[in-house]
Amino acid sequence: MGVAWMVAAAVAAVLASWAFNALVHLVWRPYAITRRFRAQGVRGPDYRFFTGSLGEIKRLRAEGAAVTLDVDDHDFIPMVQPHLRKWIALYGKTFVYWTGARPNVCVTDVNVVRQVLFDRTGLYPKNLMNPHISRLLGKGLVLTDGDDWKRHRKVVHPAFNMDKLKMMTATMSECARSMMSEWEAQLAKGGEVEIELSSRFEELTADVISHGVREQLRRGETGLPGAEGAPIPALKYLPTEKNLRTWKLDKQVRGMLMDIIKTRLANKDTAGYGNDLLGLMLEACAPEHGETPMLSMDEIIDECKTFFFAGHDTTSHLLTWASFLLSTHPEWQDRLREEVRRECGDEVPTGDALNKLKLVNMFLLETLRLYGPVSLIQRKTGSDLDLGGIRVPEGAILTIPIATIHRDKEVWGDAAGEFKPERFENGVTRAAKYPNALLSFSSGPRSCIGQNFAMIEAKAVVAMILQRFELELSPKYVHAPMDVITLRPRHGLPMLLRPL
Numbered sequence: 466m467g468v469a470w471m472v473a474a475a476v477a478a479v480l481a482s483w484a485f486n487a488l489v490h491l492v493w494r495p496y497a498i499t500r501r502f503r504a505q506g507v508r509g510p511d512y513r514f515f516t517g518s519l520g521e522i523k524r525l526r527a528e529g530a531a532v533t534l535d536v537d538d539h540d541f542i543p544m545v546q547p548h549l550r551k552w553i554a555l556y557g558k559t560f561v562y563w564t565g566a567r568p569n570v571c572v573t574d575v576n577v578v579r580q581v582l583f584d585r586t587g588l589y590p591k592n593l594m595n596p597h598i599s600r601l602l603g604k605g606l607v608l609t610d611g612d613d614w615k616r617h618r619k620v621v622h623p624a625f626n627m628d629k630l631k632m633m634t635a636t637m638s639e640c641a642r643s644m645m646s647e648w649e650a651q652l653a654k655g656g657e658v659e660i661e662l663s664s665r666f667e668e669l670t671a672d673v674i675s676h677g678v679r680e681q682l683r684r685g686e687t688g689l690p691g692a693e694g695a696p697i698p699a700l701k702y703l704p705t706e707k708n709l710r711t712w713k714l715d716k717q718v719r720g721m722l723m724d725i726i727k728t729r730l731a732n733k734d735t736a737g738y739g740n741d742l743l744g745l746m747l748e749a750c751a752p753e754h755g756e757t758p759m760l761s762m763d764e765i766i767d768e769c770k771t772f773f774f775a776g777h778d779t780t781s782h783l784l785t786w787a788s789f790l791l792s793t794h795p796e797w798q799d800r801l802r803e804e805v806r807r808e809c810g811d812e813v814p815t816g817d818a819l820n821k822l823k824l825v826n827m828f829l830l831e832t833l834r835l836y837g838p839v840s841l842i843q844r845k846t847g848s849d850l851d852l853g854g855i856r857v858p859e860g861a862i863l864t865i866p867i868a869t870i871h872r873d874k875e876v877w878g879d880a881a882g883e884f885k886p887e888r889f890e891n892g893v894t895r896a897a898k899y900p901n902a903l904l905s906f907s908s909g910p911r912s913c914i915g916q917n918f919a920m921i922e923a924k925a926v927v928a929m930i931l932q933r934f935e936l937e938l939s940p941k942y943v944h945a946p947m948d949v950i951t952l953r954p955r956h957g958l959p960m961l962l963r964p965l
C-alpha cells in the first residue's frame with residue numbers, strides 16, 4: 466500500500482472515531498440520560514440536537530426583553546429567567562434541561578440547595594459557566610476548587626476581617642463624599658438635579674476596590690453575554706470577534722494590574738500598600754521577610770481581577786436597586802433617614818455607627834432578596850451521585866436560580882412578591898420558613914467572601930445619600946431589570962435629587 470493510501474486510511478480512521486464520539490456525545494448520551502431521569506420521575510424540555518434548550522432560552526429571553534414592569538411590580542422572572550418560570554410550571558421544582566448536550570438540573574428546593582452549597586467534600590465543583598467571564602475573573606477564588614481554593618481563601622481571608630473592614634469605611638466614605646460633592650455642585654445652581662445613578666455607583670465601587678482602575682475597566686466594552694454558556698466549550702479557543710475582544714481586555718487588565726501592583730510593592734516602605742481593597746489584598750498576599758510567598762505574582766494578579774470583577778459590579782447594582790426602592794417607598798426613605806440622623810447626625814458614618822443602622826440593614830437585605838445582583842449560581846456534579854433522592858450523572862450542571870427561589874411562597878410566605886423589609890426584623894435566619902433561604906451571597910463554605918465589605922459599603926453610601934438628598938424617581942425611568950452577569954436596570958436609573 467502506498468503512503469498516500471496509508472495517510473488516507475489514517476485520516477478516515479480519525480474521522481470515523483470523531484464521528485462516533487460526536488454521535489455518542491450529541492445523540493446517544495442525551496437520550497440515555499433523559500430516559501434515566503424520566504424513570505426517576507424527573508422531567509423537562511426535550512433534548513434538541515446540539516443546542517439542547519439554548520434555542521428556546523434565547524427565544525424566551527428575547528420575548529422577555531421587550532417587557533417592562535410597573536415600578537411596584539418586583540416579578541422580573543419572566544424577563545430574566547423566563548425559561549425557568551415556564552418549566553417549573555410544567556415540570557415541577559426539580560427538572561432537567563439542556564445546555565447544549567450537557568444535562569442541567571434546575572434545583573429550587575431549598576433543602577437540596579443546602580445539600581449542594583454546604584458540601585465540604587468536593588462533590589459539587591464550580592461550573593465554569595461562560596468562557597468570557599472565566600477569562601476575566603482569572604483563576605482566583607471564585608473559580609478555583611479543591612486545595613487551590615483552600616490556599617487562596619486562607620491567604621485572602623485576613624483582608625476581610627472586621628477590623629480591616631471598619632478601617633476601609635474611611636476610604637469608602639471618602640470616595641462617596643467626592644461623588645456627592647459633584648452632585649452638590651450641580652445642585653448649587655438651585656432646584657433639583659437629575660442624575661443617572663447606576664453609572665455613578667459603578668465608578669464609585671470601582672474606586673473603592675482600587676483607585677485608578679476604573680478608567681481602564683469599562684465592563685460595557687466587553688459586551689459579555691448572559692450566564693447560560695455556549696453549546697460547545699471548545700469555541701472559546703477560536704479567534705471569534707468576541708473572543709478577540711475578551712483576550713485583548715484581559716491583556717490590558719493584566720498589564721495594568723501588574724503595573725499598579727509593582728508600584729505599590731516598590732513603594733510599600735514609604736507609602737504602604739494603599740488604602741483601598743487592593744492594598745489590603747497585597748498586605749495579605751505579600752510574604753513576611755524571608756518567607757516563600759503563598760501566592761505567585763500570576764496568582765495575585767488573578768486574585769485582583771477576581772476581586773475587581775466579583776466586587777465592583779455587584780456592590781454597585783445593590784446600591785442602584787436600593788436607591789430605586791428608596792425612591793419608590795418614600796415612607797421607608799423617611800424612616801431610614803430618621804435612623805441615620807439619630808445614629809450618625811450629620812457626621813460621616815463610622816464603622817461603629819453603621820453597625821447600629823438596624824432599619825437600613827433590613828432594607829438592604831430586602832433589596833438583596835428582591836433585586837440581588839447575582840440572580841443565579843451553578844455547580845456541576847464531580848461524580849455520579851445522589852441529589853435529593855435523584856441519581857445525577859457526573860458532569861451535569863446544577864443551576865440554583867436564586868431570584869426564583871427568593872420569590873417562592875412556600876419559602877417566604879404569601880407576601881413573597883412584596884417589598885417588606887420588616888420580614889428581616891428578627892434577623893436573616895428567621896425571615897423565611899427555612900434558615901438558609903436568603904441566597905444573595907450564596908451560603909456555606911463557598912459563600913461570598915466580600916459580603917461584609919459590600920454591606921458596609923452599601924450602608925455607608927445609603928446613609929450619606931440620606932443625610933444630604935431627597936430621592937425621587939425620574940419620570941424617564943423604565944422598570945426593566947436585565948441580567949448581564951449581574952442584575953441591572955436595562956435603561957439605567959435616572960433619579961431626581963433635591964437637597965435637604
Ligand code: HEM
Pocket residue numbers: 606607608618742771772775776777779780783837838839842843904905906907910911912913914915916918919
Ligand atoms: C452585593 C454585592 C455582592 C453580591 C450580591 C455577591 C454575591 C456573591 C455570590 C452569590 C457568590 C457565590 C458565587 C458562586 O457560588 O458561584 C459570591 C462569591 C464571591 N464573592 Fe461576592 N458578592 C458581592 C460582593 C463581593 C465583593 C465586594 C467582593 C470582593 C471585594 C466579592 C468577592 C467574592 C469572591 C472572591 C467570591 C468567591 C468566594 C469563594 O468561592 O470562596 N463579592 N459572591
